[in-house]
Amino acid sequence: MRNPARWRLGAVTAAGLGVLVTGSLPGGAAQARAQEADAALSYACRLPSGTSQEVGVRVRGTFPAAGTAGRPVQPGRVTATVTIPRAAVPEVGALGGAAVVGTGELGVSVRQNGKAAAATWPGLTTPATPIADGADLVLAASGDVPPVTPAGTGDLTFTAGKLALELSPRDAHGGVPKDAKPPVTIGCEPSGEHVLATVPVPEGTAPATPAPPKTAPPKAGKRTAAEAPGGTPAECGKFTGPNDDWYSGCVYLSGFSNVTKLKGAAILNDPEFGRPALTNLVYSLTDTGASVRQRFVSPLRSRSTFLTFGFMPTTATMEMTQRPLKPGEDYGTFEAVSDMQTGIQSVNAHMRMSVRISDVSVNGTPLDVGENCRTAMDADIVLKGQMTSVLEGGTLDGSFRIPRFTGCGAGEDLGPLFNGTVSGPGNLLRVSLGATCIPDADISCPPAVPTPARTTPPPTH
Numbered sequence: 001m002r003n004p005a006r007w008r009l010g011a012v013t014a015a016g017l018g019v020l021v022t023g024s025l026p027g028g029a030a031q032a033r034a035q036e037a038d039a040a041l042s043y044a045c046r047l048p049s050g051t052s053q054e055v056g057v058r059v060r061g062t063f064p065a066a067g068t069a070g071r072p073v074q075p076g077r078v079t080a081t082v083t084i085p086r087a088a089v090p091e092v093g094a095l096g097g098a099a100v101v102g103t104g105e106l107g108v109s110v111r112q113n114g115k116a117a118a119a120t121w122p123g124l125t126t127p128a129t130p131i132a133d134g135a136d137l138v139l140a141a142s143g144d145v146p147p148v149t150p151a152g153t154g155d156l157t158f159t160a161g162k163l164a165l166e167l168s169p170r171d172a173h174g175g176v177p178k179d180a181k182p183p184v185t186i187g188c189e190p191s192g193e194h195v196l197a198t199v200p201v202p203e204g205t206a207p208a209t210p211a212p213p214k215t216a217p218p219k220a221g222k223r224t225a226a227e228a229p230g231g232t233p234a235e236c237g238k239f240t241g242p243n244d245d246w247y248s249g250c251v252y253l254s255g256f257s258n259v260t261k262l263k264g265a266a267i268l269n270d271p272e273f274g275r276p277a278l279t280n281l282v283y284s285l286t287d288t289g290a291s292v293r294q295r296f297v298s299p300l301r302s303r304s305t306f307l308t309f310g311f312m313p314t315t316a317t318m319e320m321t322q323r324p325l326k327p328g329e330d331y332g333t334f335e336a337v338s339d340m341q342t343g344i345q346s347v348n349a350h351m352r353m354s355v356r357i358s359d360v361s362v363n364g365t366p367l368d369v370g371e372n373c374r375t376a377m378d379a380d381i382v383l384k385g386q387m388t389s390v391l392e393g394g395t396l397d398g399s400f401r402i403p404r405f406t407g408c409g410a411g412e413d414l415g416p417l418f419n420g421t422v423s424g425p426g427n428l429l430r431v432s433l434g435a436t437c438i439p440d441a442d443i444s445c446p447p448a449v450p451t452p453a454r455t456t457p458p459p460t461h
Contacts, residue, residue, distance in 0.1 A: 255429065
């Protein structure tokens with residue numbers, strides 16, 4: 001029987017199409033075999049110079065042999081191999097590196113019974129690929145893609161759509177060249193209709209429709225920590241909403257925070273550095289999606305090494321402590337609005353963070369920055385993204401300003417050093433949200449720390 005909390009979520013986000021693109025957790029019918037998709041496609045791609053070039057794209061992946069109505073159809077890992085012809089390779093080489101890395105996003109149309117829903121397969125990444133004079137450049141972008149839940153029976157057809165590829169230069173050692181130019185984006189339109197796979201959803205496979213819940217899910221905090229399911233942290237759910245329409249849960253997040261001036265990135269909530277910080281939240285389902293309020297249980301800590309002034313290795317511990325958006329107000333907000341045709345949610349997040357730096361060493365020599373080397377003001381962070389459900393996880397992106405630092409240095413004022421090398425605008429932040437653990441309904445518990453989604457920084461201005 002479907003849990004009441006999940007039934008309400010499905011009822012709110014269900015679209016009036018024959019196909020609903022969702023982020024439902026795995027749990028569909030077992031599949032005896034799979035079908036291998038291998039499609040050679042043709043795209044018209046717009047290069048950085050503004051010219052158009054025919055580009056070959058080969059999309060490979062595994063799809064289920066059949067699906068079940070109302071159950072997730074989960075494709076396997078997808079690889080889009082893009083072959084940039086040798087005539088266009090000099091434009092990529094002009095980025096200034098011996099190799100190139102890329103992040104791709106493939107648009108997909110999912111059709112059933114004459115109706116279609118648009119989806120995207122983001123986060124397809126390529127390894128560093130050498131650029132050779134007089135030869136084609138072959139970039140293999142791979143990644144996991146979200147599932148699709150068919151609302152009814154009938155063939156489920158996946159068709160490839162627009163392709164976007166963001167490219168950045170790398171030197172022979174995989175690092176960013178000193179004379180590197182900003183990343184470029186190549187946008188590609190399909191030449192004709194490109195069917196990737198068709199998954200039949202036969203009659204008689206639809207699961208029984210559950211009866212509507214008679215009562216709301218129990219509120220968090222009514223069980224003891226010892227009763228927490230499957231190793232769920234005792235702190236999970238210890239955050240209450242303004243009334244009984246709000247339900248409690250917890251989630252882990254991870255990600256990368258770029259420091260533009262240092263041309264590097266720090267890992268957020270790195271489990272290899274220490275115990276990751278848990279995020280408590282409360283959520284309320286609305287007619288258009290969901291409203292979420294969140295607060296970190298402890299500061300986010302990470303340890304990273306940058307090349308100060310381009311050559312001096314500097315290692316430091318960064319601690320980010322959440323601050324209220326305004327005095328007496330919420331600490332963090334997530335607003336999710338669902339597209340009533342596709343079910344995809346547009347998510348806007350807002351939070352404020354105080355950043356402290358400690359345990360600094362320069363070229364292996366400790367640098368005493370004191371105990372209170374922190375930003376003079378809170379960093380104001382706004383993140384946006386699209387996902388199938390904010391409660392089932394996804395990726396959010398934003399760009400924020402690192403404020404100037406104060407209180408740095410035990411014997412001398414080191415504030416100007418950090419202000420000159422760290423503070424400033426245009427710092428990319430990419431956050432990956434895991435699935436929300438709802439302990440009183442035993443959904444997605446215990447919470448898992450998601451693998452950070454990698455990206456390349458936007459062009460600086």
